[in-house]
Amino acid sequence: MCPIFEYIDPQGAPVNNLVVVSVTHDALFRRHPVDAPSLIAKCFLFRNVPEDDLEPIAEIAETVHAAAGETIFFAEDEGDGMYLIRLGSVSVQKDGNELARLGTGSHFGEIALLDGEPRSATIRALEHTEMLKLSRDRFIGALQSNQRLAS
Numbered sequence: 001m002c003p004i005f006e007y008i009d010p011q012g013a014p015v016n017n018l019v020v021v022s023v024t025h026d027a028l029f030r031r032h033p034v035d036a037p038s039l040i041a042k043c044f045l046f047r048n049v050p051e052d053d054l055e056p057i058a059e060i061a062e063t064v065h066a067a068a069g070e071t072i073f074f075a076e077d078e079g080d081g082m083y084l085i086r087l088g089s090v091s092v093q094k095d096g097n098e099l100a101r102l103g104t105g106s107h108f109g110e111i112a113l114l115d116g117e118p119r120s121a122t123i124r125a126l127e128h129t130e131m132l133k134l135s136r137d138r139f140i141g142a143l144q145s146n147q148r149l150a151s
Contacts, residue, residue, distance in 0.1 A: 034105050036061060036132055039084045043107045045114075053146075060142050061132040066090075066125035077119045079112030081135040088129025093122045101126065113139050 036058035040046050046054065061084070066072050072083065075094060089103040099121065102108060108123055113136055 034086050039086060042105060043110060045110055056142055056146055060138040061134050064131050064133045066129045068125055068127045070125045072123040073119050075119050075122045079116050079119055081133050082107060082109040082113050084132040086130045086132060089126045090129060091124045091126055112136055
């Protein structure tokens, strides 16, 4: 049941039985997937990459899906790439504790692109989640074949 608040209109008269619903920006827009280049540009690793150079990165990304409750990876798994959330949300967990929740437009696992070290946390989908996965091997291959991207 939604709470009912007294609201005063701009002329100072009370408005009776106004139902106030709180809606976040994410809740309004999260049902529409973010396009790959825009999503990649949000990641701090790619902030300074010119827009034209984001397309080759988007082309090497693969779309992956996780069902609600599905584990995307466990802490200590091989760091084989990063994930960018196109639609949905995930829980970041360590030692059984939730550290964060990430939603549409967020990313995780980005350090694996650079060092390939084991994962530091477990990631689980909170709902059906569509992601782009940038694998470390494909990313390194793209850097080696594209000098502009490498710089």
